[in-house]
Amino acid sequence: MPEISKKGILTPESPIRKLVPYAEAAKKNGVHIYHLNIGQPDIKTPQVALDAVKNNNVEILSYSTSNGSEAYRQKLADYYDDNEIDINKDNIIVTTGASEALLFTIACITDPHDEIIIPEPFYANYNSFAIAEGVNVVPITSTIEENFALPKISDFEKVITSKTKAILICNPGNPTGVVYSKQDIHQLKELALKYDLFLIADEVYREFVYDGKEHYSILSESGMEQHAIMIDSISKRYSMCGARIGCIVSKNKDFLFTIMKMAQSRLSPPTYAQIAAEAALDTPKKYFTEVVSEYTQRRNILVEALHKIDGVTVFTPQGAFYCIVQLPVDDTDIFAQWMLEKFSDNNETLMVAPASGFYTTENIGKKQIRIAYVLNQKDLIRSVEILKLALEKYQQEN
Incomplete structure (x- = not known):
């Protein structure tokens, strides 16, 4: 059988997309997923x-x-x-x-x-x-x-x-x-x-x-x-x-x-x-004024809500629309998959990006996730509620 190249084997899976099969399975079971894993803005294209x-x-x-x-x-x-x-x-x-x-x-x-x-x-x-x-x-x-x-x-x-x-x-x-x-x-x-x-x-x-x-x-x-x-x-x-x-x-x-x-x-x-x-490029400058204002509000709502969860650490981002969040778990790869496979609240759950995939140094970032705050404010508030409940249940089971 022909062999795959070493560089092909060494290429890592995307931490943003590797959990997609679990998300698709959850959706087929009727679970609604809040996607915090990918930087796909919900802002309308000009x-x-x-x-x-x-x-x-x-x-x-x-x-x-x-x-x-x-x-x-x-x-x-x-x-x-x-x-x-x-x-x-x-x-x-x-x-x-x-x-x-x-x-x-x-x-x-x-x-x-x-x-x-x-x-x-x-x-x-x-x-x-x-x-x-x-x-x-x-x-x-x-x-x-x-x-x-x-x-x-x-x-x-x-x-x-x-x-x-x-x-x-x-x-x-x-x-x-x-x-x-x-x-x-x-x-x-x-x-x-x-x-x-x-x-x-x-x-x-x-x-x-x-x-x-x-x-x-x-x-x-x-x-x-x-x-x-x-x-x-x-x-x-x-x-x-x-x-x-x-x-x-x-x-x-x-x-x-x-x-x-x-x-x-x-x-x-x-x-x-x-x-x-x-x-x-002909988009009026007010477009960015409105978008930046919206992302600022989303960031503030997200960070404020995350600070209220015991054991959670978050850096308040200064730009872009992502933040790294440290959770009270040992391995967010396992936790993120568990949320898709085994947890829901009112038939809703989260998809996040485990942060270990954003590091190359081994065993760093294992307790962190990346959240993309590209959802509307209502959905962000609900997402943090789900995260809080998921952490409580996960800690009870583990």
Whole structure:
């Protein structure tokens, strides 16, 4: 029998999706599930984007250019200029989602057995992308006790080797909701320059920042032209996850030339999705004002309710729409599956993402879950009620 590759075997299951079979079985038994496991916003996609697809006069659905349509890239450049990020359309390559952007980036800056440093917990697919390219992730742990703050720069320096090619951050953070300050970004810039590393920033949650904090892009730092790579996407910004349109932004011409070869090998990003994405950039700014206000309220309701459960610890997220919650259980993988298989209250239960999948260091995060507060406020309140009841019953049985 032919063998599966080692990297295929090593690729982990998604902590966000691996419990789907248990959820589907529960649904077939008539149980209603509140999905706190996945960052699929319930916010409506801007009508201007939907109308652009419905009302277009395309007669031949042809390829776009491999780097994305010029019109869309120009509108993206204008959008970034509004966010005090000085780039032009030639600094942008459009990709099929941020996932492809990350895969292309890792492939273009590393060789097998090279290393990328990532503060953990981090978006689980970063590890999958690294494994796909034969690259080693070197984690530096941030903790809930320290509000998932950026680890000390000295901790980064301790793990830099001749194999280190990049530092990868998510800002605002998935799964933590942490927002790195201008000072944090400046420190990482100095580190990247000192050791001649790429600094990659996944900035897809840029708009979702709370409590008066401001997002600061790595591309706003001077002197980073050869080192900074920004990953972006419309998925969360405009609630367009299914469009699968992302981009890579950099001023490093050699890097972009290399990325372009990969972009050519997959031909082009999807045409209809680019039409929708281009139109989405015309969304009025009040859209984000309303969305940020809604997420702030949801966050506050969620965190306040979680604080009332004995033994639960939660960091109040500063951005994105996720939070890490520490529970009074030994293994949240087992607990999350138990909630789907064996627990319900009034025929309702929860689906959460066990946080161990967001760490690569063994035996860390086993007591934590990630919650995506993408449900309406009423459903969030009910979800925490269910979690409280589930914890009580689980502790009685175990």
